[in-house]
Amino acid sequence: MRESDLKYFSEILKTRVLQIKKNIESSAKDYDEINSYEIRDEGDYALVSADSLIDVSITKQQKKELEEIDYALSKIKDGTYGTCEMCEELIGMQRLKVKPHAKYCIVCREIIEKQQKKG
Ligand SMILES: [Zn+2]
Incomplete structure (x- = not known):
């Protein structure tokens, strides 16, 4: 990958x-605010905890994405960015533009997803 492309994706x-x-x-x-609400009855409590559960899972997802991005940034540094970790082919600019922290090319990604569905 060209220097200018690497810079583009790193930005x-x-x-x-x-x-x-x-x-x-x-x-x-938001979570702190929810916790500081005065809870009047069980109904309120159920509502509040469902909301905060959604927040927690969104936060978890985002933390996972952060890790993946950190990993992608380290690959930019060591010069392996943009290469599929399974077949070692180039991932392709189009795919990287959609998902800059992609580890696999579209073909391998599909194989992995199929395997995950099978369990
Ligand atoms: Zn691949």
Whole structure:
């Protein structure tokens, strides 16, 4: 991959990191607010905990994405970015533009997804 392309994707990934960190912070704030509400009866409580469960799973997902992005940034540094980890072919610009932290090319991604569905 060209130097200018690497720079392009590294900028995208870094921007995404900032965005996710902001999201996590704001959902942490919401969570504090929920916890400070006065809960009047069981019905309220059920509602509040369902909401906060959704928040927790979104936060978890975003933390996972952060890890993947960190990993992609380290691959930019060591020069392996943009190469599929399974077949070692180039992942392709189109796919990287959609998912800059992709580890696999579209073909391998599909194989992995099929395997996961089978369990
Ligand atoms: Zn592949």
